[in-house]
Amino acid sequence: MSPEGINTAVNIAGVNFKNPVMNASGTFGSGMEYYEFVDLNRLGALVTKGVAPEPWEGNPVPRIAETPSGMLNAIGLQNPGIDVFIERDLGFLSEFNTNVIVNVCGHSEDEYLQVVERLSDDDRVDMLEINVSCPNVKKGGIAFGTDPKELKRITELVKQKSLKPIIMKLSPNVTSIADMAKAAEAGGADAISLINTLTGMKIDIHKRCFSLANRTGGLSGPAIRPVAVRMVYEASHAVNIPVIGMGGITNSEDAIEFMMAGASAVAVGMYNFHEPVAMIRIIDGITDFLSENGIADISEIIGCVD
């Protein structure tokens, strides 16, 4: 409940979110670097950077390139591995009053399952988000992320190992997002989140080389918002599980656009880099919108444009 008596809380797979705004994985660390700037207690949830069983060193640099109204990244899911993560990041996060969603990555089915098992009964974790869609990982990831059969299979396996609700995070680099959403649902996913980044490329014509050492990278930011809204709309109409929408959100109007398209919650990604306090502004802006429009409960706007 926000002060004005307006309900901004949403429920996703049995987990209560005080408001529908969280960060997108990989754009806020585990909150440590931002916590003096941004009151983590205000967030609907904190979503961690992807974590694997062992440390990953990621891709060579350059990993970042600016593009019109967006950016490319090819981090390659660098992460310190689940041991450090559990001790350091979860230790840190447990002190805050917000949901903790751990983003999980792996090179293989088995690696995903290892992380899921380690976190399955950890009280500090509220949900797991399975990143089957990272375009920068050569092995594993991309196949799960673009083939409905593989996606259903990995979803089933993850669900078998997990006591936590599972969010499957979908790749937009597919012909039919509706088919992918259905596959995740069929596999038992409790929710889906989308979109991950669109695969892109930039060339430095003066140096005659790729702007990213990895050649391709993931496009994010306002540039991709129309694609993201369309996919959230299509996915939320294809399934009955809740959808977490993201891709280019910069302000409360963008967030509300995703919710009207069918998202039950939203995540802010690259815009955190542009404006570290963006999420707080968005949370406040949503409440203002609801109150100005006489909407008592945020659930009234979810999927209202149809």
Place this chain on the structure above:
Amino acid sequence: MSPEGINTAVNIAGVNFKNPVMNASGTFGSGMEYYEFVDLNRLGALVTKGVAPEPWEGNPVPRIAETPSGMLNAIGLQNPGIDVFIERDLGFLSEFNTNVIVNVCGHSEDEYLQVVERLSDDDRVDMLEINVSCPNVKKGGIAFGTDPKELKRITELVKQKSLKPIIMKLSPNVTSIADMAKAAEAGGADAISLINTLTGMKIDIHKRCFSLANRTGGLSGPAIRPVAVRMVYEASHAVNIPVIGMGGITNSEDAIEFMMAGASAVAVGMYNFHEPVAMIRIIDGITDFLSENGIADISEIIGCVD
């Protein structure tokens, strides 16, 4: 040959282009509206708006929405039909010293073939571009555009009927652009062009409705350039036929980026709306770049970043 003794001419499927710059279909009419502004004789080619056997009325309005660094359109391929087109548009275009590429659309295989047959022996036409990828046509188009088998089939059929070189225009809304490129090549395409628009959506949160009457529309403009460059790179590495690259080109640097990624020629789309003389500036800018970098022949930069 440009004045400085630098060769900017490219050859695509046996057709000579005085320079590699043309407009993208649907963004320049048939040149009639622009010819007092833009010297059509300077263009490498003029690509017409899609034409069908019969007049199409297109989608209801609104058909246009602005998005960050881009726009959505849902014109729905409104066109006056092949009869009017042949008499009026081709009559007009025959007076200019530039290649004429006719963009062809249809609701069914048969409709595509009707247009192709009508134009196959028309001297005023240099090439045909088959738009199998328009996202705004419900019937036909989209299936050819996203299924490699269908794409190969329609390519074969078109090739059988046509004496003109055939360019298959690919949709980016697919899991593997390389597979689509290969399918077009296997079907006998003389060249491919890409990308058509990415399917997107925008919602007016105040009016609680879709910004486009058609709900979804095609996203174009600088926002999509990283995706387009990546797809041009992947497609040109998958096939041996020439590639015409497009998607968000605004200046000569963007054009050169596409060529370094593997395109033999480029097309300028929505930026014509922003700046009607953009193509002329781009043509001049390419020559300047070549001369400043001591490059005698533009073919040296095609696919040079690998």
Place this chain on the structure above:
Amino acid sequence: MADSFSFCYSRDMINEKARIIKSERLADQVFSTVFESRVAETAYPGQFVMVGTKSDSRLLRRPISICEADREKGTIRLVYRAVGYGTKELSQAENGDSFDILGPLGNGFPLDEAQDKKQIILTGGGIGAPPLLQLARALRRTGIGKESVTAILGYRSMKSGLFLNEEFAAEVNVILATDDGSIGTRGTVMDAIKERDLKPDIIYACGPLPMLKAVRDFAADSFIPAFISLEEKMACGMGVCLGCMVKTSKKDSHSRVNNARICTEGPVFNAEEVVL
């Protein structure tokens, strides 16, 4: 060369960076901006310009009607409501600032249709008034007397402010209407016509769609011609993107499918010829 083709578009179109020489706030959210522009040389009442934004993520130009074109001074004036990014940016710009201007575009109000008409009515609903000002002046310049022309101008209220009404009054008779009745007729411009039982011989109109529909119906019932100026989202403003359609009652020469381009065949249409 291409001159042999009568269907080519021969236009005195200008694409230039135009400098602002005067900016004013006229009413709540309503602004007036005067540009030094060669568009003035040929602009015809009812034509419009496409104005670029300074934002490099907002790439579409904004269509705005020409409210005044002064050929001698070489200036055009735009009067607009600040509703979104582009119009707000323009409203905040200062003298000396430049904007990309493309125009004049479209076909304006047919002046010849007003010849020999006794009662010529111009109805401007809200921000529809501006293009009618240039029309009022042009009609007078063709020799039509002030007594024959009446502008009916509809506003929200005295509180949010009237605009252009005095400039209209210098040229033609003026009747006011406000939504809240704070001045003139309470209601719309159509209410003002009915209240006074006016019997126009011709109507020129610009304003919101419901008003244009009412004008069309009134004109049809009265067997008089009505010319209305329409709006639609535009990308090119030049007739190529086919974004800005209106359904027409007859097949038009360009589309062959009962679709006319507002930017090119319009923005002014004979009310009988379009389907609103």
Place this chain on the structure above:
Amino acid sequence: MADSFSFCYSRDMINEKARIIKSERLADQVFSTVFESRVAETAYPGQFVMVGTKSDSRLLRRPISICEADREKGTIRLVYRAVGYGTKELSQAENGDSFDILGPLGNGFPLDEAQDKKQIILTGGGIGAPPLLQLARALRRTGIGKESVTAILGYRSMKSGLFLNEEFAAEVNVILATDDGSIGTRGTVMDAIKERDLKPDIIYACGPLPMLKAVRDFAADSFIPAFISLEEKMACGMGVCLGCMVKTSKKDSHSRVNNARICTEGPVFNAEEVVL
């Protein structure tokens, strides 16, 4: 609360709109901009700020080293080469213009390492010089005599212009090098060190990668410490995006994979600890 976690990042970071109070061109393409900024309160030599652009399609902030921070006046100075959109925009801005500034960021040059050293060398290659100016002043302020500190500054040529050299000269000894030999040693800052057979006890360096590699090699051969400031493309500047990595010789505490974040563990590193 989170204070109990020693690995949390406790920073005096400021995110503000900072106003320009002075802009200057120093040399060909090289500019100096002074902002009124609270960043001055805590800025340490070698730290940097992330500066936003005014373009709404260019959303990443640009990292620029702090060249001077005046705590009393509450100002910071940035000196930079105008190479692309952001730096050009900044160079053209006028007094009173504001930019989004996030900082101070990163870890600067360790001052304590210089204590008791006889021959302290600062090598600044081209646009690498600016952060060393604040370092020079800070070193002097710790009580180190002018005779102990030498700045070796490398430029392109007299023609394209020297910059900051006089300000360095007010604090420390200065040796110049130019690519074309138009003043000082012909060649790089390393050539200047070798030409004079200098035997530094410690080197602080900022500049292009080849220079930094040469400094590292020279320092390793001479068994002296070297601290170098690195660059990489950055998205967040705050340690979360993991975009700005440099390979490290040992596993660092954050990544556990021989990767350090230039924005957070750097931009200044002990030359021994990174793999260039």
